[in-house]
Amino acid sequence: MRVLHLSWEFPPRIIGGIASHVFDLSRALFRRGLEVNVMTCSFPGAKRFENIDGVNVDRFEAYATGDSFLGWALRMQKNMEISSCDLMSGTGGFDIIHAHDWLSGVAGVGLKHLYRKPLITTMHSTEFGRRTGIHNDFQASIHEIEGWITFESWRVITCSYYMRSHVAWCFRLPESKMCVVPNGVDVSKFSFSFD
């Protein structure tokens, strides 16, 4: 099975928790015999292409002028989508498209329709949860985009039962569409001596 992960952050570009989530998940998927590609934003000093423990990482040009974070995020995802199209042409395609949050979900929705492949989205957080409510037009727009992405996804993954109940409520999703996959911990990373 070939999987394309879309993520706006991936080490060394670490903004929140998605970078380490996608880093460890992609390597774990490879160890289970899947072919895994990650499409992520460019970052100063990071290679345009590299293979990390079996995972093929492609970095696309993330620079784009925008009128706001929203404008940039949408244009950035257009670049993500175009680069993913080129990757599809170069590699012969993927069986699953897996997006993380609204910062790659919009590109995921586009690729789902262009290639007619299942879209899986992991919702790590919601705009409602990040700001404890929807208070302005920026948030309303992002909230609507998140709802659209979860509607378009075949399955929505959350990392906890708390998030499942929140996401289901927030976007009025049927429980049958949702799965909970808790974050794993790589204990070998902690095998160092300390007091």
Add this chain to the structure above:
Amino acid sequence: MRILLLSWEYPPKRLGNVADHVSTLAHELLRRGNEVELVVLDDLKQGFEDVSGVHVHRVANPIRTHPMASILSYDVTASLQMETESSNIIYFYKRLGKRIDLVQAHEWLTAYSAIVLKHAFHIPFVMTFHSIEGHRCHDNFNTASLAIKEIEDMGIWESNTVISNTDWLKREILRYYGEGHNEKIRVIWPIGPNWVDEVISVYNRAIA
């Protein structure tokens, strides 16, 4: 030839002159023996309509709220829906053993859709400019205008040929986006009996 036209205006939706331009183009292309699929953004009227032979697919923006009435974020989410409808059309013809030969985009508003379709399905596209952002914002580029200028630039680079309505607009495109595009821009004044034939000659060269 089977052509996919992308536009933000088609009657009854009229914002400027592009609606009538695209309408005339579509029907004249049809009269000359071509097949025309037209994907247009129309938030108030959705669905398929056969308008005297032209297959009109109207789609609406999936996102309704846009902060600061931002045309930029409105455009990006809208063009994604136009892409989706376009790929449905492409898959429809694929199942019949047929294909879309060419995409034509009108204005920057449809540029992203044409660029993505080119990269996904390897269909060449021709881009028509009716105006450019530098004129619309009177050179007072704010961040939205700068972004739109970048999208126009992308459209010029990625397209096979650019059609400009007047020689003056062609010179302005070269001034804003670089003299290097000189060979790529064709001037077709969209009035008179033969302008659609000139457009078809551009299409034929783009496909070849």
